[in-house]
Structures are given as C-alpha cells and as structure tokens.
Amino acid sequence: MTELTEYLTPERVVVLKSVTKADALGELVDVLVATDGGVSAEELIKEVWKREDLMSTGIGNGLAIPHVRMSGIRLAAMVVGVSRAGIDDYESLDKKPVHIIVLIAAPEGAHETYIRMLAKVADVLKEDTLRQAAIEADEPATIHRILTEGKA
C-alpha cells in the first residue's frame, strides 16, 4: 500500500489520448470536474495554467505534477493521466517527454494537505520500476492498482 490510496480513486485514473500539454491538462481537468463538481473546468484550467506560467511542473524522469489551490474545490483530490507515447511540449526540468501527469487540486485553506500530497506523489513515483510499470499498463484499473499498492 502506498500513501496515495487516501486521495486516488480508480475513476480518477485515465490513459491519456492527448499528445500536447494543453490537451492533456484539459483532459485531466475534465475528469476532476466530472467527479468533484465544485468548480467549472474553465476556472480550474485557468488556475492550473497560472501556475504553469510561473514555472513548469514537469519535474523530470517523465513525471509532471501540476497543482492548484482554489476556493471552489471541496476536497483535496488527485487525477492521474498516463501517456505511453509521452508529451513532448511539457517543458519538464530535464527536457524529456512527460509520461505520467498527476494533477493535484486542493481547497484554498488546505495548505498542509496540499504540500503533503505533493510530497507523497513525488516520493511514491521516484521509483523507476513503479513508474515504468504504470506507463506500460494499458488499463486505468491496473495503473490505479500499481500506484496504490506500490507494486509493479
């Protein structure tokens, strides 16, 4: 079991169809809005880009963690999108394509939870084998299992 179990539900794991950063972020935002509903997709994507414009959230090793805090969000949540082909225009820190995007959204005041989620995602996904297994899995359910159980 990994520490992501608490925040990640199976329906919030998707295999990305998009091949650009903009489309991919849009896809993940739609998933989140469909399952939370506290905010509109327009508001959420605007906030996500506000942060991306400051500095890319592509942190290297094929992983990106876009994150947002805003008042409309009801509960801290994450959405995972996996792209086997990779997204080339993410501008990650190591300039490599991004394969796993974890979108984190938290209510305005939940700073501590928010930072903890960021840290846990980075921590769990620093395992090369786990990342690789997730990228190679074709089914969202499998990806969910890998990420929550921590086994490839």
Add this chain to the structure above:
Amino acid sequence: MILAAGANGGPGLQLLLVLGGALFLGTVGARVLRWLRFPQVLGYILIGLVLGESGFAWITSHMIERLSPFNIFALGVIGFMIGGELHRDAFKRFGRQFIIILIAEGVAAFLVVGALAGVVTYLIKPDVQLATAVGLLLGAISAATAPAATIRVLREYKTRGALTQTVFAIVALDDGLALVLFGIASSIAARLLHVSTGGKELTMIAGLLKTGQELLGGVALGAAAGVGLNWLLRRRRDHDRALTYTIGTLALVIGVSARLGFDTILASMALGVMITNLARRRSGSTFEMVERFAPPIYVLFFVLVGAHLHIGAMPTVLWILAGVYVVARSGGKMLGANLGGRLASAPAVVRKYLGMCLFCQGGVAIGLAWMASGRFRDVMLFGDVNLGVAIMTIITATTFIVELVGPPFVKHAAHKSGEAGLDVTEEDLMVSYTVADMVDRSAPSFRRGDPVAVILRTIADTDAETYPVVDGEGKLVGIISLAHLKQSFGAEGLTAWLVAFDLMEPADDTVTETTPLADAVEQMKLEHLDCLPVLSDEADGRFVGVLELRRIDRILSQEILRRRQLAEVST
C-alpha cells in the same frame, strides 16, 4: 454617651445625621466640581454653603461650634501629611537650587501680598495694627500652592524638563513653607491685635516671647511626640495598632498644643517631619495609612468650612481685598520665582515661567484661613465683618478665581517653555502616526515564481517572520510565514520544483498606509501577528511594504529617547 443620646434622639443623633449627610452630599458636590475641572475641595465647600446657614441651615452654627475640635483635628492631619513630605532626601534630591527658589517665591508672595493688602486695608480703615495683621495673614496664606490642578495640566500636556521638575518640587514643598509663615504671621497678628491675652497689651519683649513660645513650643512638642511615636511604631509592626498609635499621637499633640497655647498645625507638621525622617521606610506605610483614613475627615472639614461661610453678601471691601490678593499673589509668585531662579542660576525657562505655574491654591490655604477665622473672629475689620470671616471669605472666593485662571497660565507656560509633549509614552506617540510612517518599504518580498532556492537564501539573509508574495503588477497575492514554511519541508525532493506561489498562504490580514498606527497595532495584537503586509490606499491595493511590531517599538523608543534628551538639555 452616644447610646444615651441615640436613645433620646437628642442632639448627638442629630449630629451624626449631619455628619453622614455632609459626607455623602460633599462627595456628590466634589464629583460635580471635578467634572467642571475645579478642585474637589471647592465642591465640598459649595455643599457646605448649601447645607449651612447661607442655604438650608441644616448645619447650624451651633453644630459647627460643637464640631470645631474635629476641624482642628482635620487641620492637624493636613499638617501631619505636609510634614511627611519634608524628608531630607527630598531636599537632597531637589537640591539647593529648589530650596532657594521655593523660599524666594513663597517669601515674595508673602511680602507683596502682605504689603499691598496691608496698604489697601489701611486706606479703607486707617488702623496700622489691623492693616498689618491683614497683610500678615493674607501674605502667609498666599505662599501655599495647590498641586492638584497644576500637576493635572502638566500631565495633560506631557511636559518634561527643568520647569516641570521645578514645579513638582515647589508645589510639594511650599505648603510646608506656608504653614511656617502662617504660624509666625498668625502669632504676630495675635500680639498686634491683643487676641488671646484678654485684650491685655504685652510689652514688645513679652510679645516676642509669646510668639516664640507658640511656634517653638509647637515644634518641640511635635518633634518630641514624633520620637515617642517612632519608638512605638518600631516595636509594634501590625497595621491596625500602628494606625491607632499614629492617630492617637496626632490627637494628643493637637490637644496638648491647644491647651498650652502652641501652634497646633506646626506641632502636627513637626510630628510628620520627625516620623518621615526617623524611619524612612516604615514611615511610608504610616503616611499611606493616614492618607487612607483621611478622606472622610477632609470632606467633612471642608463641608463645615462651607457651612460656616456667609457668602450671601460679600461686602465690596472684601471684593477689593480679594482682587488685590489675587493680583499681588500672582505678581509676587512671578517676581519671587524669577529672583529665586536668578539667585540659584536656574535655566531661563524656570525663571520665566515658574511663577505662572504657581497660581492655583486649594485646601491648605482654606485650612489656614479657617484657622485664622477662629482666632480672629472677635476682631472687627469693616463694619460688622470680623477679621476671621473676612480672611475666610477672601481666601474661599480667591480660590475659585485662581483655580479658574491658574490652569490656563500653566498651559501657557508648558507650551512657551517648550516642555509640552516631551514626556510622552509609546501610546501617546502612536496616536500621532499612521501606518505610512512606520512601514518598512524595503522589506523582503517574493515574486510568485521565485523558486525555493531563492526563498531559502532570502530567509537566511534576512530576519523577518513573514514574507509577502506579489504578482507581476506588484499586487499582494499571499504571504509566506516561517512557521508555515517549516511544514512544507517535511518531505525532500520538493525544493527543486516548488515556487513561492505553491508555498504561500492567503493574506487575510492587511492594512493600508492611511490606517492609524494605533488601529494597526491593535489588530496585530488581537490576531497575535508580528507583522502585517501594507497596501497602498488606492483602489488597486498595491503592495507597499511590511509593518512590523519590532520596528514600531524601535522607532517609538528612539523618538521617546530623542524627546527625553531634548528635555534633559533644558535641565
């Protein structure tokens, strides 16, 4: 005795009723007068006037007669408390300069009032002895100064410096001088007018001897009693008994003085001087005890003084004398303070402005006048007005006058001397500032996109607790606090890709530049904040800087220090 009187409902009970009523109504009168910014003493006297024969005649002259021993006791308490102020340390602390100025202003008032009042009296009624007596009595009383109103004005205008220091010293000590002058003056006047010798004329030598006996006898008796009381107080340390001993000794000193024809006030004062000088530390609590015990005595005394007055028709001649008294006293105080200041090489502000700070008079002057009214009631002054009543009426009327005109003069002196506003506290200063005066415009802040490395470096180089985060247009978007930041670094690996935007929290508490400083500080204390982001007052709310409690404290104490140094320069 009291029980018997009570059972019969006789005059004893009546007296108690009057005592109780006088105390309550006197206090009400004092509250009203204090609200009008007059000394409370005048409130007691007004109530006395209403209750006395000038008013409802509830307090009859017969009752006042019966209560006169009580009044003498009240004056003794006043004398004792004044004596308590005269500790040798006070003289040492205030120094030679103050003593010279004190004597100069007191004696000058005495001489000028004495001369002018004497001359005017002589012009109205050509009787040298009588005129001299009037001059002596009014002159001596004129030396006393009431500290309350004067000090209230100085405090109100936050003065500090040589003038302020001198005023405090003089008003604390000149009642003692007035008591001594009055003792001498009253005794000489009594000789001149053949009072208390049954109208018998004494030879010059015999007269002087009698005066010496009155004054020195009183002082010796008080001093001897002081030694005895000090011995008793040293053996007995519990409070109840100490108060009993002290009041008992005071009553004995007054009683014996009166019996032997000594000056009762000087005797009481000598007792106070002895106690305060023999046992510095222990005596503090003794005087505190008497002070706590004294208020009802004072109230009753001044109510009775008021009841005793027949203010209804103050003859024109008394008004003339009252006018002469006020003008001569004010002039004498100014002249004396100036001369004394020159002799003592006091700073110019003292020479110029001390006199006009000494116009107020109050309880002590009235007490002395009452003393004179008893002693000289058989001496006719003008028509059917006796000397005692004349002195009493003049002093009461002039107390009202100088308490009206005195404080504005003190205010004038405070401002002209440049000492006003130099003795401020941080609270006083705060009122004169807005946030704009205190905001740190160069306080460190972050851009939203600043990476953690920059944030950590800035924090290491500065010592703030809170760092504002601003957007590209300079608008405040959040704050990063040290406490908050700690939580963010529980996990490693985040530092490489987080920015200020991720770490900030909403800035709920802000102030604008035009917010009064006191309001901002109150807000910070209420929310337990050490600092607050400051926004411009314009609609856009641009970030201006940080308001920090530490910085406010530092600036305020520097300003206070600066003003104190300014006050010291004038000393």
